[in-house]
Amino acid sequence: MTTAIAIAVFVVAYLLIATERIPKMVAALAGAGVVLAAGVVGSDEAFYSHDTGIDWDVVFLLFGMMVIVGILRRTGVFEYVAIWAAKRAKGSPLRVMILLVLITAVASAFLDNVTTVLLIAPVTLLVCDRLGVNPVPFLIAEVMASNIGGAATLIGDPPNIIIGSRAGLTFNDFLVNMAPIVVIELIVFTLILPWLFRGSFDADPDRVADVMALNEREAIHDPALLIKCGVVLAAVFTAFVGHSIFHLEPSVVALLGAGVLVLISKTRPKDYLAGVEWETLLFFAGLFIMVGALIHTGVIGTLAGWAADATGGNALVAVMLILGVSAVLSGVIDNIPYVATMSPLVADLSAGIADPVQAEALWWSLALGADFGGNLTAVGASANVVVLGIAKRAGTPISFWEFTKKGIVVTAITILLAAPYLWLRYFLLA
Known part of the structure; x- marks a missing residue:
């Protein structure tokens, strides 16, 4: 009975989120409330369990970085970067998109991709406003680039951290095995941008001329605060x-950085808390509880087990099946809880599998499938x-299907490129 309730609640909530009949935060929290009230999961499973509860590391990583970004915004640095990017691109919206996509992808490889989009999204909104173009295609392109670029390293995407911990893979292991295909994927993604977002690059000539006449240095209106933010951000990024050296979780680092910056900047609570995306944080809490109910009742484990049994002991079949199943399920239930559930099975x-190279390929197929x-x-x-939360607050909401229509195309292309890479590198040429 509890299994049926968990499945039904998740399906209904997901349909409400997809159709946008009600705000996604309300749908997620209502779904979480139902599985808790029905006894599918208890407070221990929902709030304290590492496997089935809210991932507080993700929640507090987001919260800490939102506070830091909120204070950083007061310096004018986002306006500076927006003007700089527009001028370097000669006011061309397409060139601006390509430039921001590349910056996002590279940054996501060395930061986590959530931190990267928190920093890049405000810049995007400003530069699009300056040029008089719709920011939605730019934001979608950047978040997709962050998911692609973040796959390159151990710390770039949260699922990679889970995989690295479970499989004993190092930062260099990810760099050597994942970075080559990520570079290829990024090149292809950049090449398809004009087609994928066709009709989105018509800028107002007068506004382009105004931007080209601006002096970006004049946008910095609090240099002292910018220096303080720079020092704190450098320390946060180093951590x-x-x-693996400092043994501090990213969430702890983000909270420490936020606390230090609040202290030394003497910012008022209403100023730095205004930048926190509370709806986003609450949505994550509800989503984690609903997915945790699926894990607790064995639904996700059963699905993953079926996929594992279907391989018949063939390493290549296992790699391709894990890649395909991971791409689909990660896109539906969020790739963090999916990877946490699938890792023991992998x-x-x-x-x-006797061949160590082919055995390790299973982990790379899981990472590529989940990340892409x-x-x-x-x-x-x-x-x-x-x-999506940032876009909504900025008055330019992105609908579930507006994102997903582009996401289906990008995911299909990236997975179709990843499949031959895995075959060639770990089977044909190994």
Whole structure:
């Protein structure tokens, strides 16, 4: 009975989110309330369990970075970067999109992709406003680039951290195995931008001329605060990259950075809390509880088990099946809980494969499927949800299907490129 309730609640909530009949935060919290009230999960499973509860690391990482970005916004640095990018692109919206996409992808490889989109999205909104173009295509392109670029390293995408911990893979392992295909994917993604977002690059000539006449240095109106923010951000980013050395979770680093910056900037609570996307944080809480109910009742484990059994002990079949299933399921239920659930099954599968190269390929197929599958729908990855929240607050909401129509195309292309890469590198040429 509890299994049926968990499935029914998730399906109904997902349909409400997809059709946007009610706000996604309301749908997620209502769904969480139902599974809690029905006894599908209790407070221990929902609030304290590492496997089935709210991922507080994700929630507090977002909260800390939102506070930092809120204070950073007061310096005028986002206006500076927006004007700089527009001028370097000669006012061409397409060139601006390509420039911001590349910046986002590279930054996402060395930060987590949520942090990257929190920093890039305000810049995007400003530059699009300056040029008089719709920011929605730019935001969608950037969040997809963040999910692609973040796949390159251990710290770039939260699922990679889970995989690295479970499989004992290092930062260099991810860089060597994931970065080559990510570079290829990014090149292809950049090339299809004019087609994917056709009709989105018509700027107002007068506004372009106005932008080209601006002096970006004049946008910085609080240099002292900018220096303080720069020092704190440098320390935060260093701690992110040195995660294995400092043994501090990204969420702890973000909260410490936010606390220090609030202290030294003497910012008032109403100023730095105004930038926090409360609806986004509450949506994540509800989503984690609903997905946790599916995990607790064994639904996700059963689905993943069926996929594992279907391989028949063939390593290549296992790799391709994991890649495809991961792309679909990660796009539907969020790639973080999916990878957390699938990792033990991949560990069991890889232990039964004699060739160590082919056994490790199972982990890379899981990472590629989950990371690229995060682009499939508007709720497939944490970065997607964050950007949708920012866009809504800025008065330019992105609908579930507006994102997902582009996401289906991008996910299909990236997975179709990843499949031959896995075959060639770990089977044909190994």
